[in-house]
Amino acid sequence: MAKRKRTYDEINERIRKGEAVVVTADEVTAIAKESGVEQVLEKVDVVTTATFGAMCSSGAFLNFGHSEPPIKMTKVWLNDVPAYTGLAAVDAYIGATELSEREGMNYGGAHVIEDLISGKRIRLRATAYGTDCYPRREIETYIDKDSINEAFLFNPRNAYQNYAAATNSTDRILHTYMGTLLPRFGNVTYSTSGQLSPLLNDPEYLTVGIGTRIFLGGAQGYVAWNGTQHNPSRQRGPNGVPIGAAGTIAVIGDLKQMSPRYLRAARFYGYGVTLYVGIGVPIPVLDEDIARFVSVSDADITTGICDYGIPSRQRPVVATVSYAQLRSGWVEIDGKKVRTAPLSSLAMAREIAEVLKSQIETGKFLLTEPVARLPLTATVRQLAAGGEE
């Protein structure tokens, strides 16, 4: 472990006094290039990272409050989108990718979440079998974010640490969660904010852990746990950065304080509904290792390009490229120039990094030391079809 240059307490003290030096992950890369990592360690207290991309593993817990007479909901729909209510009487979880029973892919859980935080009224319908303590068997009413009790976003897997890019070797257009993939390697899509992305700036989870306060959908949220499919064992480059999808975080925050600017419902044609989530993570420059990690540039972050034309969980990697190449607008596959396009918004990620920076500079956002680190040794298991008892 590298020698401590500054502590969380010291950084927070400087934030409270309005003296903290805060730069974005883009800016710190430029500083390191110009003056070296030593200067980053010497001068910078906090680096803000961010991402704004489609994150399917998202959703919100809601508590509707009790009706008179009360109901123990067994099935519940919000604007005709089913929510999960196998919990206490009026608790439910609305998942981002759940589709409307009336409108199919045109409306889903993500739209319910966006409508809710936008202040819109949502139609609630629920049925029940009725009990002595909860006699009511059905209810139909309207709710909004001010009429219900808690509403908190709890996303089991967000902010993937790197992700494979996508292409298509087949003769037909593929409609995927990686966007529209044109036939015969007609394009390549990718979906991370590269050198600005949270876990790509903290590849060994030295500062991002359970309890880390973050910018989530416009409000202050927290890292609740490692995300599902957290895979720190992914092959890494010499700089420690994983080559392809690796670590993930589960995040939590008060939905009522979030903004539809940073939480947007989306639909990938032929795939379904998902939620664009804006996440910003501050990284304290505690020591030289962290100073080096946050200085990473797009040229030093690589990922594989997977062929989505092969309908398998083991999609073949047709090329390995850096984010600098992906950002250039084209990459080479088998000697052929192929157009590239992002799916996550770098413009929005930069905005979030700037917003978080100014919140820290003005003392509105203090850093937290994680209460536990994210696992460093987990691997991802696969599901066998037709398994036996």
Place this chain on the structure above:
Amino acid sequence: MMTQRKRIILTFPSLVIEKPITYHLVKDFDFKVNILRAKIVSGEEGRLLFEVEADEDDFERGLDFLRSEGVEVTPLSKEIRLNEKACTHCGACTAVCGSGALSLDKDTWYLSFDVDKCVACELCVDACPLGLLSVHF
């Protein structure tokens, strides 16, 4: 002499498909032709979308020639519109835009839409995750 630049759709009846129509437009009427989309199957009706640049007189004479050959001429009236205010600049639409009308600025990474380059192929309409691109006639 005024130069005209227009996008037009030619619809060829099946019998005309075998004739070198575009050759005549270039050779006899000095059309600068950029073919944007084409679907021509022998024995069936063919459709060709092109952008043409020609002097005003040549342009009119060329169109007369086309009509005399039985080719139907319609100006491209379809237009793709972007709801810019709601755009998050994710870039998903640029993945399918072969004409380069939709592109991300390499400094700001904001999306820009150059209507003049659009060939109204409509691929972007489904590609936009927020449904912000639509076809208008």
